[in-house]
Amino acid sequence: MANPGLGGAPFISSTLWAAIQYLQPHESAPAHRHTPAALRFVLDGEGVYTLVNGDPIAMARGDLVLTPSWAFHEHHNPGDMPMMWLDVLDLPVVAALDAVFFEPGGDSEADRTGIPRSTAERRWGAGAGLSPVGTPDLPPHSPLLVYRWQDTDAALDDLLEVEDTNDVTVRFQDPSRDRDVMPTMRCEMRRVNPGTTTRRERQTGTRVTAVLDGSGTVVLGGESFDLSPGDVFVVPSWCTHQLHARTRLDLFTTSDSPVLEALHLHRSEEVDS
Numbered sequence: 001m002a003n004p005g006l007g008g009a010p011f012i013s014s015t016l017w018a019a020i021q022y023l024q025p026h027e028s029a030p031a032h033r034h035t036p037a038a039l040r041f042v043l044d045g046e047g048v049y050t051l052v053n054g055d056p057i058a059m060a061r062g063d064l065v066l067t068p069s070w071a072f073h074e075h076h077n078p079g080d081m082p083m084m085w086l087d088v089l090d091l092p093v094v095a096a097l098d099a100v101f102f103e104p105g106g107d108s109e110a111d112r113t114g115i116p117r118s119t120a121e122r123r124w125g126a127g128a129g130l131s132p133v134g135t136p137d138l139p140p141h142s143p144l145l146v147y148r149w150q151d152t153d154a155a156l157d158d159l160l161e162v163e164d165t166n167d168v169t170v171r172f173q174d175p176s177r178d179r180d181v182m183p184t185m186r187c188e189m190r191r192v193n194p195g196t197t198t199r200r201e202r203q204t205g206t207r208v209t210a211v212l213d214g215s216g217t218v219v220l221g222g223e224s225f226d227l228s229p230g231d232v233f234v235v236p237s238w239c240t241h242q243l244h245a246r247t248r249l250d251l252f253t254t255s256d257s258p259v260l261e262a263l264h265l266h267r268s269e270e271v272d273s
Contacts, residue, residue, distance in 0.1 A: 003234065009092075012234050013206035015256040016185075017091040020232070022084050023048055023077045031074035031105025036091040037141070037182050038067040041210055041252045042149075043230055045083030050075045052145050057118045059083065062149025062212060064172060064252070066181055068141040069094075072105050086210045086232060088254045090184040120145040124175050131175055142174035142181040156191040156250075166193035167243075179258075186257040192216070192245040200242040203268035207235040207255040214249035218242070240271050 001012040001019060012018040021040070023029065031051070040050070046060040052073050057065055065085075067073045077083060094100050124131065124144035152170065159168040172187040173180070180186045192198060192214075200219075209218075211231045218225050218233055219242040225233060227249070235241045243249065260266035 001232065001234075011092045012208055013092070013236065015090070015092050015206050015259070016208055016234075016254070017087075017089040018208050018232065018234075019087045020084060021075075021087050022082060023075055024082050025077055025080045027077050029075040031072055032103065033070050033072045033105065034102045035069050035099055036089045036094045037069040037184055038073075038087060038089045039182070039185060039187065039254060040065040040067070040085045040087055041212075041254075042083065042085045043210060043212065045081050045085075047079030047081055048075060048077045048083040052120075055118045055120055055145065057120070057146045059085070059146075060149065062152065064147040064152075064187060066142060066145045068139065068145075068182070070101075074105065084230075086208075086252070088185065088208055090182075090256070093184055093256065093259060118146065138176050140183055142172075142176070144175050144181075147172050147181075147187075152189050156189065160191065160193070166196040167191075167198050182258070183262075184256065184259050186255045188253045188255075190249070190251045190253065192243055192249040192251070194245055194247050196243075196245050198243040200240055200271045201268065202238050202240045202271055203257075204237050204266055205256045205260040206237055207241075207253050209233050209235065209251050209253045212250040212252060214245060214247045216243060216245040216247070216249050219244075 002010045003012050042059050042061050042063045044061055048059045050057050050065060050073055052067055053071050059065055155170045156168055169188050169190040211227050211229050213229055216227045218227055221239045257266055
């Protein structure tokens with residue numbers, strides 16, 4: 001996704017790279033690693049698995065899968081259904097710091113048609129505030145590499161029940177520490193009930209949003225765009241942003257907010273209509 005306002009650069013914004021990856025039945029993406037960190041948010045399909053540093057992670061619609069910086073990863077579809085997901089990388093930031101490295105992996109391919117629960121999930125996926133004791137050498141990213149849709153969906157439903165609002169957001173957190181899942185990217189899921197118009201707001205930094213379910217409208221800087229499942233839009237820094245949900249909207253968003261906060265440059269505000 002190349003933003004036409006960036007002079008031909010292959011980025012969706014000045015700080016984030018985004019693409020849709022479509023993996024055909026019985027297709028694989030070979031092993032490799034790179035210093036830019038990546039995430040995958042699955043928009044459609046099931047039965048695919050990814051290996052992250054050798055840990056097999058099953059993928060399904062609505063799941064968020066992390067590929068940290070310099071982690072070997074590969075994708076395999078042993079089934080008969082294609083899968084489509086949103087890829088987002090912090091590539092422009094890493095490129096601006098002149099720190100992009102890439103390395104191909106080996107050619108071996110395992111048949112993992114029955115994918116076990118990943119080691120990362122078994123160690124860190126207990127939820128309910130439960131974390132293992134005595135785990136040494138925590139990485140600079142979340143050690144939990146996949147966040148399951150059924151957990152996210154339930155959290156959004158519960159939040160709507162207890163909050164006096166029709167618009168709720170949950171943030172994907174590092175279960176080992178109170179921080180974002182990646183040093184450079186924040187991940188959130190938003191649910192907006194039918195007929196709701198959200199507050200008009202803006203913030204520094206870039207947000208990339210994908211529609212998982214529902215229909216509605218997003219107004220960016222005064223310009224209105226219709227939304228339906230699979231659509232992706234970008235909110236530039238300090239651009240006003242407002243949503244209207246015709247049906248219930250489920251939206252995944254990633255942003256560069258951790259970078260802005262680390263540099264004490266993050267700023268946000270509501271804007272009077």
